Amino acid sequence: MSGQGTGGAASEAAITIEGLDNRFGDHVIHHDLSLQVRRGEILGVVGGSGTGKSVLMRSIIGLQRPTQGQITVLGQDVDAPPQHGMGDIRSRWGVLFQGGALFSTLTVAENVEVPLKEFYPDMSARLRREIARYKVMLTGLPQEAADKFPSELSGGMKKRAGLARALALDPELLFLDEPTAGLDPIGAAAFDRLTLELQDTLGLTVFLITHDLDTLHEICDRVAVLADKQVIACGTIAQLMASDHPWIQDYFNGPRGRAAAAGHLPVGDALDFGAQTKA
Numbered sequence: 001m002s003g004q005g006t007g008g009a010a011s012e013a014a015i016t017i018e019g020l021d022n023r024f025g026d027h028v029i030h031h032d033l034s035l036q037v038r039r040g041e042i043l044g045v046v047g048g049s050g051t052g053k054s055v056l057m058r059s060i061i062g063l064q065r066p067t068q069g070q071i072t073v074l075g076q077d078v079d080a081p082p083q084h085g086m087g088d089i090r091s092r093w094g095v096l097f098q099g100g101a102l103f104s105t106l107t108v109a110e111n112v113e114v115p116l117k118e119f120y121p122d123m124s125a126r127l128r129r130e131i132a133r134y135k136v137m138l139t140g141l142p143q144e145a146a147d148k149f150p151s152e153l154s155g156g157m158k159k160r161a162g163l164a165r166a167l168a169l170d171p172e173l174l175f176l177d178e179p180t181a182g183l184d185p186i187g188a189a190a191f192d193r194l195t196l197e198l199q200d201t202l203g204l205t206v207f208l209i210t211h212d213l214d215t216l217h218e219i220c221d222r223v224a225v226l227a228d229k230q231v232i233a234c235g236t237i238a239q240l241m242a243s244d245h246p247w248i249q250d251y252f253n254g255p256r257g258r259a260a261a262a263g264h265l266p267v268g269d270a271l272d273f274g275a276q277t278k279a
């Protein structure tokens, strides 16, 4: 059900992770973790604090070198040097880090220009400025926000500015690390709608780390659950809710999970626990 494993679905996968190990000294974060993200889906990634969601994201985007395992993104090995004629894989994804990670000494527009400068050094300053302003507008920020510094923005505006920078290079893949953390419920719901709208209009694949049950219900096609150093299950929320795994039960069928599910949940089929099982 979940598109996991190593079958023919691999060609449709935006991201394929097989046998991933990550450790810091003796601290094992992931062991033999496997996951596939389908092209065009919004995949939610959940798990208790410290289960390695951010480390997983950093491994996928090449900021964390795994101890072992294979990661393929859009058909390319992230560890391999760029192949002739294929361009730099990093230009095909955008990342919104926790907290936005904006450069505090640059305006919003200048922040958005950073990846444009890096990947298109020959682009004229005028075109770069125009693209940056367009991306700022795309995220629903008012025009004047482009000339503001991060310290002059609210939390929600900072997230949108970070998103504008993540969209700078017209990515196929978008990584969002807890995008609604710290936002009030109305701001969080607005950010969810924006994510969904952008995914739909730009045809993005979205890898979304979150603790926000409303976000999972509102916009995620599937959810991957990290526990015990692996992806223990991956499926629709209906499928996950049918699982008898204690953490999944607590998370989705606890009081908050049930409240978030109210009004959202179609009745689903059974969960396949073969997420990380290899043939």
Ligand SMILES: Nc1ncnc2c1ncn2[C@@H]1O[C@H](COP(=O)(O)OP(=O)(O)OP(=O)(O)O)[C@@H](O)[C@H]1O
Residues within 6 Å of the ligand: 024, 029, 047, 048, 049, 050, 051, 052, 053, 054, 055, 056
């Ligand atoms: N560079 C590093 N050096 C040593 N340990 C690290 C490093 N990066 C992460 N860790 C450890 O790896 C574990 C997983 O961290 P990670 O940030 O991926 O968790 P998470 O699931 O994203 O947590 P949260 O939901 O709280 O954000 C933590 O115990 C963390 O301390």
